Amino acid sequence: MQEKYHPQDIEPKWQQRWLETQRDRTPTDPQMPKFYALSMFPYPSGDLHMGHVRNYTITDVIARVKRSQGYRVLHPIGWDAFGLPAENAAIDRGVHPAKWTYENIARMRSQLQRVGLSYDWEREVTTCAPEYYRWTQWIFLQLLQAGLAYQKEATVNWDPIDQTVLANEQVDADGRSWRSGAIVEKRNLRQWFLKITAYAEALLQDLEGLTHWPERVRTMQTNWIGKSMGAELTFPLEQGDAITVFTTRPDTVYGVTYLVLAPEHPLVPRLTTPEQAIAVAEFLEATQSLSEQERTAEDKPKRGVPTGSTALHPFTQELIPIWIADYVLGDYGTGAVMGVPAHDARDYTFAQEYGLPVRVVIQPGDRPRTENAAFTEAGTMVGSGMFDGMDSQAAKAKIIAYAEAQGWGKARVQFRLRDWLISRQRYWGCPIPVIHCPHCGVVPVPEAELPVELPQEVALTGRGASPLAQLQEWVEVPCPQCGTPARRETDTMDTFMDSSWYYLRFSDAQNAHAAFDLAQVNDWLPVDQYVGGVEHAILHLLYSRFLTKVLGDVAGLGFDEPFTRLLTQGMVQGLTYVNPHKSGKERWIPSFLVDAQDPRDPQTGEPLQALYATMSKSKGNGVSPVEAIARYGADTLRMFCLFKAPPEKDLEWEDSDVEGQARFLNRVWRLGYDYVHRGASEPDGDDPTATKNLRRAIHRAIKEITEDIEQGFQFNTAISELMKLSNALQDAKNKHTPTYGEGMELLVRLLAPFAPHISEELWAAFGRGDSVLAQPWPTFDPDALVLDQITVVVQVNGKTRGSMEVPAIATTTELETLALNSETATKYLAGKTLRKVIVVPGRLVNLVVS
RNA sequence: GGGGAUGUGGCGGAAUGGUAGACGCUACGGACUUAAAAUCCGUUGACCGAUAAGGUCGUGCGAGUUCGAGUCUCGCCAUCCCUACCA
Numbered sequence: 015m016q017e018k019y020h021p022q023d024i025e026p027k028w029q030q031r032w033l034e035t036q037r038d039r040t041p042t043d044p045q046m047p048k049f050y051a052l053s054m055f056p057y058p059s060g061d062l063h064m065g066h067v068r069n070y071t072i073t074d075v076i077a078r079v080k081r082s083q084g085y086r087v088l089h090p091i092g093w094d095a096f097g098l099p100a101e102n103a104a105i106d107r108g109v110h111p112a113k114w115t116y117e118n119i120a121r122m123r124s125q126l127q128r129v130g131l132s133y134d135w136e137r138e139v140t141t142c143a144p145e146y147y148r149w150t151q152w153i154f155l156q157l158l159q160a161g162l163a164y165q166k167e168a169t170v171n172w173d174p175i176d177q178t179v180l181a182n183e184q185v186d187a188d189g190r191s192w193r194s195g196a197i198v199e200k201r202n203l204r205q206w207f208l209k210i211t212a213y214a215e216a217l218l219q220d221l222e223g224l225t226h227w228p229e230r231v232r233t234m235q236t237n238w239i240g241k242s243m244g245a246e247l248t249f250p251l252e253q254g255d256a257i258t259v260f261t262t263r264p265d266t267v268y269g270v271t272y273l274v275l276a277p278e279h280p281l282v283p284r285l286t287t288p289e290q291a292i293a294v295a296e297f298l299e300a301t302q303s304l305s306e307q308e309r310t311a312e313d314k315p316k317r318g319v320p321t322g323s324t325a326l327h328p329f330t331q332e333l334i335p336i337w338i339a340d341y342v343l344g345d346y347g348t349g350a351v352m353g354v355p356a357h358d359a360r361d362y363t364f365a366q367e368y369g370l371p372v373r374v375v376i377q378p379g380d381r382p383r384t385e386n387a388a389f390t391e392a393g394t395m396v397g398s399g400m401f402d403g404m405d406s407q408a409a410k411a412k413i414i415a416y417a418e419a420q421g422w423g424k425a426r427v428q429f430r431l432r433d434w435l436i437s438r439q440r441y442w443g444c445p446i447p448v449i450h451c452p453h454c455g456v457v458p459v460p461e462a463e464l465p466v467e468l469p470q471e472v473a474l475t476g477r478g479a480s481p482l483a484q485l486q487e488w489v490e491v492p493c494p495q496c497g498t499p500a501r502r503e504t505d506t507m508d509t510f511m512d513s514s515w516y517y518l519r520f521s522d523a524q525n526a527h528a529a530f531d532l533a534q535v536n537d538w539l540p541v542d543q544y545v546g547g548v549e550h551a552i553l554h555l556l557y558s559r560f561l562t563k564v565l566g567d568v569a570g571l572g573f574d575e576p577f578t579r580l581l582t583q584g585m586v587q588g589l590t591y592v593n594p595h596k597s598g599k600e601r602w603i604p605s606f607l608v609d610a611q612d613p614r615d616p617q618t619g620e621p622l623q624a625l626y627a628t629m630s631k632s633k634g635n636g637v638s639p640v641e642a643i644a645r646y647g648a649d650t651l652r653m654f655c656l657f658k659a660p661p662e663k664d665l666e667w668e669d670s671d672v673e674g675q676a677r678f679l680n681r682v683w684r685l686g687y688d689y690v691h692r693g694a695s696e697p698d699g700d701d702p703t704a705t706k707n708l709r710r711a712i713h714r715a716i717k718e719i720t721e722d723i724e725q726g727f728q729f730n731t732a733i734s735e736l737m738k739l740s741n742a743l744q745d746a747k748n749k750h751t752p753t754y755g756e757g758m759e760l761l762v763r764l765l766a767p768f769a770p771h772i773s774e775e776l777w778a779a780f781g782r783g784d785s786v787l788a789q790p791w792p793t794f795d796p797d798a799l800v801l802d803q804i805t806v807v808v809q810v811n812g813k814t815r816g817s818m819e820v821p822a823i824a825t826t827t828e829l830e831t832l833a834l835n836s837e838t839a840t841k842y843l844a845g846k847t848l849r850k851v852i853v854v855p856g857r858l859v860n861l862v863v864s
Numbered sequence: 865g866g867g868g869a870u871g872u873g874g875c876g877g878a879a880u881g882g883u884a885g886a887c888g889c890u891a892c893g894g895a896c897u898u899a900a901a902a903u904c905c906g907u908u909g910a911c912c913g914a915u916a917a918g919g920u921c922g923u924g925c926g927a928g929u930u931c932g933a934g935u936c937u938c939g940c941c942a943u944c945c946c947u948a949c950c951a
Contacts, residue, residue, distance in 0.1 A: 229868070229869085230867090230868050230869065230945085230946075233867065233868060233946085234867090234868085234946060234947080236867095237866090237867070237946085237947060237948095238947085240950065242950070242951085244951080259951080260950090260951065261951060262950095262951065263951080274951095316949075340949090341949045341951090342949085342951075343949080343950065343951090345950095346950045346951080347950070347951065350951095351951045352951080353951095354951090358951070359865085359949090360949050360951075361951085363949095428950080428951090429950095430950050548945090548946090551946085552946095657876095657877095657887085657888075658876060658877085658888085658889095659876065659877075660877085663870095663876095663877090665876090666875090666876070668875090668876080668889075670889055670890070671875095671876070671888070671889055673889090674888055674889055675888090677888095677903095678888085680902095680903095681903095684903095730876090730877070730878085730887085730888095731877090731878065731886085731887075733887080733888090734877095734878075734886065734887035734888070735886095735887080736887095737887055737888075738886085738887070741887095805883080807882075807883045809882080809883085809931085809932070811931075811932085812882090812930090812931060812932035812933095813932085814882095814883050817883070849931085850931060851931090852882090852931050852932075854882055854932095857882050857883090858882055858883075858932090860882080860931055860932065861931090862931050862932095
């Protein structure tokens with residue numbers, strides 16, 4: 015054992031040995047309880063970033079602790095390897111996407127290993143490998159067969175930079191692509207969809223069972239699914255047809271003074287009267303030219319135009335005008351709404367704008383209604399015929415029932431969730447395994463012919479249609495059913511499709527005959543602990559839940575939620591310099607250009623603001639894990655990531671705190687070194703009290719660390735307990751006693767999941783044979799925690815005024831007596847009357863006086 | 865507009881309704897050293913007091929419950945995140 019701690023020497027050595035001895039292979043002993051620990055797998059962008067390190071270290075500690083607690087732990091890793099960056103690299107630099115991807119994977123794999131993560135590498139999966147995407151295609155075919163995959167012509171989000179369509183989930187609030195940041199355009203295209211809406215109710219319902227998910231993730235999914243209970247009501251037209259609207263407020267139906275259609279509504283052309291033809295045409299054109307966000311921004315005035323036609327209000331028999339307006343969405347509900355200006359804020363604004371009548375049909379129960387706004391709450395029905403006087407909440411069901419009896423409508427549940435658009439007009443993705451035949455239509459590629467492999471030779475320009483469509487030889491195939499010349503589907507799948515089932519594949523990663531063996535998948539799944547960023551709260555996590563449910567129905571999975579527990583770890587932030595006088599990307603000044611002592615803009619000399627922001631390339635505030643490991647070692651990096659903040663909070667990267675962790679590990683090393691080299695040095699005393707105190711510190715550490723980990727992964731406090739134990743050992747005056755030896759060994763065992771390399775090295779230096787990682791998780795001796803003397807606080811009227819040392823076994827009565835006789839009592843009770851004494855055994859005595 | 869989260873020293877953060885600030889970082893003082901680094905020891909919420917004894921205040925603000933509130937209840941304020949014309 016070297017005197018100095020050199021992580022660069024010992025870490026690679028142990029990493030090599032763990033690989034050779036296959037330490038982290040998944041045990042198969044069915045007697046052992048299973049535990050599946052999983053981090054969200056990475057996109058192989060080329061280099062690990064600090065967020066990965068934090069994410070994977072959290073899961074790694076959990077896996078290691080569970081192993082030592084006797085679980086057979088599945089802790090795998092893989093690569094979310096399809097995607098646009100590979101294709102863009104090909105366009106920019108002429109590297110084949112596959113070559114680029116596999117080179118990145120090789121580099122990142124070795125970086126992961128350098129962090130000391132305990133993965134079972136035999137289960138590594140790569141989504142762009144034919145052995146994997148063969149089964150992605152198989153799953154698609156299962157969906158197709160079940161009627162859950164279909165093609166339709168639809169207005170879709172088109173990303174003009176990435177030149178592909180996107181799913182709704184992949185467009186943010188500003189109408190921008192989640193990847194490229196470009197404002198998406200609307201295009202009418204024929205695309206593949208997965209019928210996630212068929213599972214809307216189940217996806218919503220089962221959220222309630224996910225009690226170990228963060229509340230906010232569940233809320234976000236609930237909102238995204240967006241269930242609304244309401245009614246469909248039908249308004250007959252003069253011409254004999256009818257407009258059906260969806261409303262959540264059937265109780266306001268008597269207040270309807272007009273109807274509004276979305277510009278895309280199919281009845282628009284028929285309902286436009288010749289007098290209105292020009293106005294409508296102009297309006298439609300104006301609407302078309304607006305981007306989604308311009309059209310839907312709330313502060314924009316609501317624009318509309320009358321069609322010239324009218325509809326018959328079934329309840330009142332009045333004729334009401336039909337308008338077209340941009341505030342009605344074509345793809346939600348029925349694409350038509352009833353206008354109730356008195357009781358809907360949007361309708362009110364619209365009615366004000368165009369002078370449409372306002373008819374009040376609900377009165378507030380308690381206070382006068384405000385005249386210049388819509389009253390949108392519940393109240394008492396007025397002006398509503400036979401429903402007058404009813405409570406509006408209760409009236410909803412009555413009105414629906416009445417409408418239904420009259421044939422005017424029915425109750426309806428409406429979801430905000432739309433079907434998942436999975437077509438992508440790009441090359442580097444999983445080919446959709448269907449063939450379009452002029453006679454048979456859409457024909458699935460026979461399962462035996464899977465995978466439909468991506469052709470190697472392809473011209474990638476980033477422009478025009480799907481790159482695969484250019485490859486005649488690949489596209490033109492005979493129809494599998496009738497043999498007629500037919501064409502392959504040339505779109506590839508959304509990469510979220512690849513990542514929606516990878517956690518299932520890990521249970522049986524090398525299976526060449528099936529996506530997974532049912533017994534294996536049902537044994538290992540669901541994932542016991544999933545760890546990842548909250549940015550996937552909707553996207554990946556919703557898609558995965560959907561696919562699990564589908565495969566439950568079509569492939570017999572024995573579970574219907576994939577992730578039992580979810581931990582969303584915070585971001586890693588770096589010191590960031592901002593020039594407040596600049597805007598846009600220019601504002602961020604990369605930290606390597608800045609003198610930390612006197613931060614100034616290197617171009618203008620202006621002083622800069624320093625703040626913490628999520629590490630990113632564009633801000634130039636990142637710290638490379640590779641460099642951090644080279645400088646401090648993997649154990650220090652791991653300790654820092656775990657100590658500086660609780661897992662779910664953001665973590666501010668700070669060199670001085672990293673150095674603090676390095677300092678701690680150095681102290682542990684020195685303790686270990688001194689312990690090993692104590693040899694024949696003189697005994698330093700054997701005070702029984704000191705030994706008892708040390709033993710208490712040791713067993714307290716076991717207790718606290720175990721609880722910190724088990725009660726919510728509080729690694730920061732667990733590490734602070736390790737520090738306390740280390741401090742106690744360092745201060746110990748009885749270093750030659752067996753108790754001290756017990757303390758040293760336990761320090762190393764407790765440290766092992768967090769900093770495995772130094773722990774292994776010390777364990778070996780202590781002359782212990784087997785790996786420290788193979789040691790069972792220690793248990794504490796409750797007797798060791800017992801104190802003889804304890805400090806009890808004396809309070810007067812709830813304020814702490816003093817304390818006293820008392821025997822731990824003192825009874826309530828004894829405590830009261832002791833407190834009343836204490837100096838504190840004498841001092842504070844003088845001239846006062848004692849009203850009451852509260853005794854909390856082991857804690858305090860509160861004297862209530864007046 | 866809707867929803868969620870958070871608010872504690874100079875900083876990151878601890879605290880089953882029971883001594884607020886564990887543990888660490890920073891800063892300051894000291895030891896060691898020719899010197900520095902490293903290491904070790906000490907101090908580090910504010911205020912009054914003499915650097916003492918001792919005391920007062922203090923967990924965003926205001927009420928309340930309680931013997932006792934950072935913690936529970938109600939009402940505000942601030943910040944952050946998500947979401948948003950979904951009828």
